[in-house]
Amino acid sequence: MTEVQAMVEFSVELNKFYNVDLFQRGFYQIRASMKIPPRVPHRVEASLLHAAGMTLAFPASVHDSLICSKTFQILYKNEEVVLNDVMIFKVKMLLDEKKIEETLEEMNFLLSLDLHFTDGDYSADDLNTLQLISSRTLKLHFSLHRGLHHHVNVMFDYFHLSVVSVTVHASLVALHQPLISSFCHRLVGERGSSSPRDRLLEEDTFGSELEAKRINCWLCFPRPVKTTWLNRNAPAQNKDSVIPTxxxxxxxxxxxxxxxxxxxxxxxxxxxxxxxxxxxxxxxxxxxxxxxxxxxxxxxxxxxxxxxxxxxxxxxxxxxxxxxxxxxxxxxxxxxxxxxxxxxxxxxxxxxxxxxxxxxxxxxxxxxxxxxxxxxxxxxxxxxxxxxVITLHEELRLLLAQEHHTLRVS
Known part of the structure; x- marks a missing residue:
């Protein structure tokens, strides 16, 4: 089997946060991450496209493959906060050259959105000052022919009744000789289930929920034997991993x-x-x-x-x-x-x-x-x-929202 490296890029816009009935005043933050099945050798790179809107309490930030939204303060019921955070996730993976389209069509791309909170002092340098209180995971259905263009309102759980509007665009952007190794170490650990707040929930666009797992995956990035235009910046090779010529x-x-x-x-x-x-x-x-x-x-x-x-x-x-x-x-x-x-x-x-x-x-x-x-x-x-052109485009967001509504009622 010959493997090729594919890169699918996701643009995730957190548009607005709506406080439906949060019962605690304080600082809130949404953390986003992208996951795919651990059986597929992969690497996820995260970045912010550009700063937009008001800074609010603290600006958005990137921590490895995790992206934190702007930190904002909630004081009143029915409060609406404009976020306009644009997050970019580059998913690089190794695929069988004979099953590229089939694999991408069937791949479970999971976008996790975690709601964090603190009613005390907050430090942007310490992620632990905010605690996880609710989580949702969207199952993204990618199509090679159409890409992915969708808008959905994500509601957090009953005990933290709030909504964030999310717009997602995605496309295949690269396909070439492997620059990452299929040798990788994976750590899959289940979170404890002592409390509903300590669980991650997996939710597709139609609302089904499953218990999810925390997955940490890291890959070796050795230097290819032959230098080409696509791999000239690849890191050095180690003894455990060889990238094919x-x-x-x-x-x-x-x-x-x-x-x-x-x-x-x-x-x-x-x-x-x-x-x-x-x-x-x-x-x-x-x-x-x-x-x-x-x-x-x-x-x-x-x-x-x-x-x-x-x-x-x-x-x-x-x-x-x-x-x-x-x-x-x-x-x-x-x-x-x-x-x-x-x-x-x-x-x-x-x-x-x-x-x-x-x-x-x-x-x-x-x-x-x-x-x-x-x-x-x-x-x-x-x-x-x-x-x-389309990033944070209000008319396109309304168009996608209407499409989502039509799909739900049809």
């Missing part, structure tokens, strides 16, 4: 170089060549599919929300990215889905025909790596442009 990923784990009969060059056995072509086709097709899905969603959204200068500029920039993807100008409008699909299929065919012209194994591996790097770069740029 570019050639072993492209041609298969059993690949070895073979001299030609005249001894002047290297040749590639048919089985390894077939693996390389299939590897290249699968990853390029997946990246193009993610690009088309995100681009199509953005075009659809722009027809639903009011136009402005920032939005029109973003549409122009996305058109440029789309043309770079196809390597040609597109005079037509982008509203025709059928033509767009034909464009992507044509580009995939061009990429596959290019690699079949290469006979040297080193050049073939480098060309495949370069194609993937270019597609990843364009997809990341598209995702960045998308976030630049």
């Amino acid at each position: 570019l050639e072993s990923v492209v041609f298969g784990i059993n690949y070895t170089k073979q001299l030609s009969p005249d001894g002047c060059s290297f040749i590639i056995a048919d089985s390894f060549l077939h693996h390389a072509y299939h590897f290249h086709y699968t990853l390029c097709a997946t990246l193009l599919l993610a690009f088309k899905g995100l681009h199509s969603y953005f075009i659809t959204v722009t027809e639903e929300i009011p136009s402005c200068q920032k939005l029109e500029l973003a549409k122009a920039n996305m058109q440029v990215l789309y043309e770079r993807l196809l390597r040609r100008k597109q005079p037509r409008t982008q509203k025709d889905t059928c033509l767009e699909e034909m464009d992507v299929e044509a580009r995939l065919t061009e990429l596959c025909e290019e690699v079949k012209k290469i006979e040297n194994p080193d050049e073939l591996a480098e060309l495949i790596n370069m194609n993937l790097a270019q597609l990843c770069s364009l997809l990341m740029a598209l995702w960045g442009q998308f976030l630049e």
Whole structure:
């Protein structure tokens, strides 16, 4: 089995906090973290996109893979607090190259939202000054074709009656040679169940609840044997963990170089060549599919929300990215889905025909790596442009809220 590294990026907006009937005055804070099943080798990186809104009592902060919202004070019933914290979670994972789409579609991405509180002195430097009083976990249903675009009001438990409005966007942004090792240490510990407050609750968007576990997972990040554009900043290798070479990923784990009969060059056995072509086709097709899905969603959204200068500029920039993807100008409008699909299929065919012209194994591996790097770069740029426009966009939030309501009542 050949593994590839995928990165799915989540944008989590904590929009507003509503005090329905909290019976304690004091400082409150929401802590967010992202988890996936421990059987999948992975690493989660967390960051804040940018500061927005009022600072309130204390600003938002990042602690490893945990993100703390602004700390705010609640004094009155029915109080409403604007948070506007934008949290970014980058989930890097190793997947079987033959089951990329299937695995991502079935993956349980769990977004935990923990409500913390103190009625005493609070120090931003010490997380323990706030105690956990309630928790909810959203099961995020990711689609490679559509990404994830959702808005939901999350209600904490009956004893801490309050609501936080959450907007989530997600997309695949990278797919390439592994830069993380499949060797990892995991610690899975169950929290005690002496009190309901000491339990984590797992809640999907339809409200089912299960006991959850605390999962801590860390990975080794050794230096790859062969340096490429994608792995030039990878950390040093250790004895317990080996990242596969570019050639072993492209041609298969059993690949070895073979001299030609005249001894002047290297040749590639048919089985390894077939693996390389299939590897290249699968990853390029997946990246193009993610690009088309995100681009199509953005075009659809722009027809639903009011136009402005920032939005029109973003549409122009996305058109440029789309043309770079196809390597040609597109005079037509982008509203025709059928033509767009034909464009992507044509580009995939061009990429596959290019690699079949290469006979040297080193050049073939480098060309495949370069194609993937270019597609990843364009997809990341598209995702960045998308976030630049839609982040904390009130009209889009209302549109997503209406979609969520329609799904619930239908």
